[in-house]
Amino acid sequence: MQTRKEINLTLTPAFVKQYVNGYPLIFPEAFTDISKLKEEGSIVNLVDQNKHFIAKGYYGRQNKGYGWVLSAKKEDKIDVHFFKKVIKDAIDHRKMFFDSQETTAFRVLNGEGDGMGGLTIDYFDGYYLLTWYSIGIYTFKKAILEALQSLVEYKGIYQKKRFDTKGQYLDDTDDFVCGEKAPEPLIVKENGVNFAIYLDDGAMVGVFLDQKDVRRTIRDKYAKGKTVLNTFSYTGAFSVFAALGGAKKTTSVDLANRSRAKTEEQFAVNNIDPELQDIIVEDVFNYFKYAVRKKLSFDLVVLDPPSFARSKKHTFSAAKDYTKLLKEAIQITSKNGIIVASTNAANFDMKRFKSFIEKAFKELGGKYRIEETFSLPEDFKVSEKFKEGDYLKVVFIRKIN
Numbered sequence: 116m117q118t119r120k121e122i123n124l125t126l127t128p129a130f131v132k133q134y135v136n137g138y139p140l141i142f143p144e145a146f147t148d149i150s151k152l153k154e155e156g157s158i159v160n161l162v163d164q165n166k167h168f169i170a171k172g173y174y175g176r177q178n179k180g181y182g183w184v185l186s187a188k189k190e191d192k193i194d195v196h197f198f199k200k201v202i203k204d205a206i207d208h209r210k211m212f213f214d215s216q217e218t219t220a221f222r223v224l225n226g227e228g229d230g231m232g233g234l235t236i237d238y239f240d241g242y243y244l245l246t247w248y249s250i251g252i253y254t255f256k257k258a259i260l261e262a263l264q265s266l267v268e269y270k271g272i273y274q275k276k277r278f279d280t281k282g283q284y285l286d287d288t289d290d291f292v293c294g295e296k297a298p299e300p301l302i303v304k305e306n307g308v309n310f311a312i313y314l315d316d317g318a319m320v321g322v323f324l325d326q327k328d329v330r331r332t333i334r335d336k337y338a339k340g341k342t343v344l345n346t347f348s349y350t351g352a353f354s355v356f357a358a359l360g361g362a363k364k365t366t367s368v369d370l371a372n373r374s375r376a377k378t379e380e381q382f383a384v385n386n387i388d389p390e391l392q393d394i395i396v397e398d399v400f401n402y403f404k405y406a407v408r409k410k411l412s413f414d415l416v417v418l419d420p421p422s423f424a425r426s427k428k429h430t431f432s433a434a435k436d437y438t439k440l441l442k443e444a445i446q447i448t449s450k451n452g453i454i455v456a457s458t459n460a461a462n463f464d465m466k467r468f469k470s471f472i473e474k475a476f477k478e479l480g481g482k483y484r485i486e487e488t489f490s491l492p493e494d495f496k497v498s499e500k501f502k503e504g505d506y507l508k509v510v511f512i513r514k515i516n
């Protein structure tokens with residue numbers, strides 16, 4: 116076995132305090148000698164200019180930075196024993212979920228929120244899904260798997276590689292890692308509602324687990340008797356919860372062709388007749404134009420766009436275009452109706468998001484009230500030291516006039 120490189124990386128004085136205080140992301144501007152980092156997966160010791168140890172982590176390039184701090188203890192070795200400790204703490208934090216009959220799909224380890232940036236582990240009714248965000252973290256695969264396997268009983272383990280697969284560590288291309296293969300679909304539950312999950316069918320498995328509190332709130336407090344428009348609907352998860360909450364009708368709009376069959380399936384596994392719901396495969400921006408022309412209006416409109424998307428006619432960036440999107444939505448929301456505005460864009464915060472809402476209503480001369488807001492749920496643990504890890508922002512807006 117090749118031995119892992121260990122490198123000292125020197126902090127510029129201005130950044131020492133930040134890392135002493137536990138900041139987990141290794142970013143180039145903080146160091147005088149970042150160019151020393153060459154091999155993904157190298158162990159990095161952060162030191163000050165007097166070579167005093169501050170913290171250790173690993174080198175792994177991802178969009179966010181150059182790697183993550185894993186420990187403030189010099190004597191810690193980054194090995195199976197270390198990963199066992201981290202994963203066990205993460206599992207203990209989700210005890211309530213493991214014990215639940217109503218929810219069998221949730222996040223077990225949320226990257227830096229659980230002290231291990233670059234990796235997430237999700238649970239789907241006995242199956243574990245590991246998502247690797249850099250080649251660097253992927254070099255620890257053997258030790259991390261061994262740690263996980265020693266801690267949990269599992270039916271099977273799957274993985275997603277969310278890094279450039281031209282990397283040298285591509286020893287397997289399959290998402291299936293070990294154990295039994297999952298049925299396709301695998302039926303899991305979230306607050307009593309079924310989801311059809313495909314663990315080995317591309318980058319996404321069928322549901323985004325971070326919206327669980329929002330879906331439940333829509334079902335329990337806002338859906339009854341309402342007409343619901345779900346935009347950027349993907350597999351229709353919000354529509355399913357709305358329908359189960361007694362919505363009069365749901366309309367799901369997504370431009371991906373496969374969204375129709377996927378949404379029909381999510382309705383079907385919950386004994387909802389898809390024939391009684393509308394599923395529309397179209398660009399949301401075209402649909403808004405159509406809806407305005409036809410003078411349609413909805414009591415509840417869900418907006419959950421990707422942070423960035425390019426379709427044939429439009430480029431959408433949440434940071435730049437959310438106000439415009441809201442203005443479209445406001446026009447087809449009934450008086451006293453609700454807009455659920457959601458974004459997972461990490462490049463702006465809740466305050467800024469609320470300013471988009473303010474601007475949209477102001478420009479249309481309308482009044483609104485914020486009913487409630489959400490960020491990441493309990494299982495998506497966020498580090499106090501890295502608040503920007505809490506990317507989810509959801510606002511329930513009541514349109515007053």
Ligand code: SAH
Pocket residue numbers: 322323326346347348349350351352353368369370371374397398399400419420421424425426429
């Ligand atoms: N709201 C979904 C997740 C949305 S994922 C849920 O709760 O599960 C983003 C989705 O937006 C993708 O399915 C993608 O196909 C769709 N999308 C991106 N740009 C679009 C556009 N211009 N019009 C309609 N759908 C779009």
